[in-house]
Amino acid sequence: xxxxxxxxxxxxxxxxxxxxxxxxxxxxxxxxxxxxxxxxxxxxxxxxxxxxxxxxxxxxxxxxxxxxxxxxxxxxxxxxxxxxxxxxxxxxxxxxxxxxxxxxxxxxxxxxxxxxxxxxxxxxxxxxxxxxxxxxxxxxxxxxx
Numbered sequence: 731x732x733x734x735x736x737x738x739x740x741x742x743x744x745x746x747x748x749x750x751x752x753x754x755x756x757x758x759x760x761x762x763x764x765x766x767x768x769x770x771x772x773x774x775x776x777x778x779x780x781x782x783x784x785x786x787x788x789x790x791x792x793x794x795x796x797x798x799x800x801x802x803x804x805x806x807x808x809x810x811x812x813x814x815x816x817x818x819x820x821x822x823x824x825x826x827x828x829x830x831x832x833x834x835x836x837x838x839x840x841x842x843x844x845x846x847x848x849x850x851x852x853x854x855x856x857x858x859x860x861x862x863x864x865x866x867x868x869x870x871x872x873x874x875x
Contacts, residue, residue: 757806762812764869775845779821780795787816
C-alpha cells in the first residue's frame with residue numbers, strides 16, 4: 731500500500747467517522763449487533779487493531795477495535811446497531827506507516843502489522859466476508875495465511 735493510499739484510507743475512515751457523528755438518523759434498513767474475537771494462528775491479533783467492515787450494498791463503514799484478548803464490538807454511526815447485509819472485512823493493525831514509505835511490505839511495516847497476514851490489510855485484497863443478520867451476531871474472525 732503506498733503512503734498516498736494509506737493517507738487516503740485514513741482520510742476516508744476519518745470522514746466516515748465525522749459524517750457518522752453528525753448523523754443521528756436511523757440506518758437504511760434492519761440492523762443487528764456484532765461482537766466477536768479475531769485470531770491468527772490460535773492467538774489474538776494485536777491489541778488496538780481496527781476491524782473494518784464495509785457494507786457491500788451501501789458502502790457504509792462499521793468498525794471495532796480489538797482488546798488484548800482479540801475481542802471487539804462493532805459500531806456504525808456511533809451506535810452499536812449495524813446494518814443487516816454482506817460485508818467485506820479487513821484489519822488495520824496499530825502502528826503508523828512513515829511518510830517516507832511508498833509501498834508497505836512485510837519488511838517495512840510496523841511490528842504489529844507483521845502479526846496479521848498482508849492480505850487482510852486492505853479491503854481490496856481481504857478474502858474475509860461476514861454477513862450480519864438481525865439480532866446479536868457473534869463473529870469468530872479467524873485469519874489464515
